[in-house]
Amino acid sequence: MKKIYVFCMLTLASSIISCGSDPKKTDNNSPEVNPETTVEETKTKADFPxxxxxxxxxxxxxxxxxxxxxxxxxxxxxxxxxxxxxxxxxxxxxxxxxxxxxxxxxxxxxxxxxxxxxxxxxxxxxxxxxxxxxxxxxxx
Ligand code: HEC
CATH class of the missing domain: 1.10.760.10 (Cytochrome c-like domain)
Structure with missing residues (x-):
């Protein structure tokens, strides 16, 4: 009985961990950073030619x-x-x-x-x- 309980807890824990790490991966690959930098550079060049x-x-x-x-x-x-x-x-x-x-x-x-x-x-x-x-x- 105890062994089954421990097994269940482990399965639960690992599924929580994998669930938690997936969205992070998507965040890291997010392309948002690049367009922002480009906007900053363009602004600088326009204001200070x-x-x-x-x-x-x-x-x-x-x-x-x-x-x-x-x-x-x-x-x-x-x-x-x-x-x-x-x-x-x-x-x-x-x-x-x-x-x-x-x-x-x-x-x-x-x-x-x-x-x-x-x-x-x-x-x-x-x-x-x-x-x-x-x-x-x-x-x-
Ligand atoms: C030998 C060192 C030295 C060099 C080289 C130098 N500065 Fe300065 N500068 C100072 C010091 C010290 C001050 C602080 C005195 C002052 O505010 O006038 C200052 C102040 C200034 C200020 C503020 C002036 C104010 O309203 O008080 C500006 C703007 C400035 N420097 C621009 C320049 C530029 C542009 C150059 C290059 C062409 C330059 N400095 C070269 C030493 C230097």
Whole structure:
């Protein structure tokens, strides 16, 4: 009698386990993730058409990447910190890079940033805008 009972419990348990794992498999194979990523990328490209050019300037001739990392402060504030403040105040990074507006992120360190205007003020307006779009596209 006891043996039959144990056998029944085992059968029941294994059927519950197999039942539980089946829907998970379907979830893992779900294609939902990919379309979402595509929508995100498309949105970024439409909103910031110059972002790629800006990235090249940021990491290349602008040398910005030496002092600005995505989410950690190095010499300068992180890109995400800068962008959060510029978004909140509806300010323009391109204008700042043309030395046509005051610092609003960390005025106490402004002199370090100011040295870079030698580079950014020699850029074309479109290049300053590209730098702005690249940074804004990295908003948290
Ligand atoms: C030598 C280090 C250094 C380099 C290189 C550098 N920055 Fe900065 N940057 C700083 C520091 C320090 C601050 C904080 C002072 C300030 O807020 O003005 C800053 C602040 C900023 C701000 C916020 C300004 C504000 O309103 O306060 C922006 C935007 C910015 N940098 C963009 C850039 C871009 C774009 C480049 C490349 C063309 C660049 N930085 C290159 C050090 C640097």
């Amino acid at each position: 110059l972002a790629e050019q800006g990235k090249a300037l940021f990491e290349g001739e602008g040398t910005c990447v030496a002092c600005h990392k995505l989410d950690t402060k190095v010499v300068g504030p992180s890109i995400q910190e800068i962008v959060a403040i510029y978004k909140a105040k509806n300010a323009s990074i391109a204008t700042f890079l043309n030395e046509a507006s005051e610092p609003i992120v960390d005025p106490s360190q402004y002199s370090i940033m100011k040295a870079n205007f030698a580079i950014t003020k020699n850029m074309k307006p479109e290049q300053r805008l590209a730098l702005e779009q690249y940074m804004m596209s990295l908003a948290p």
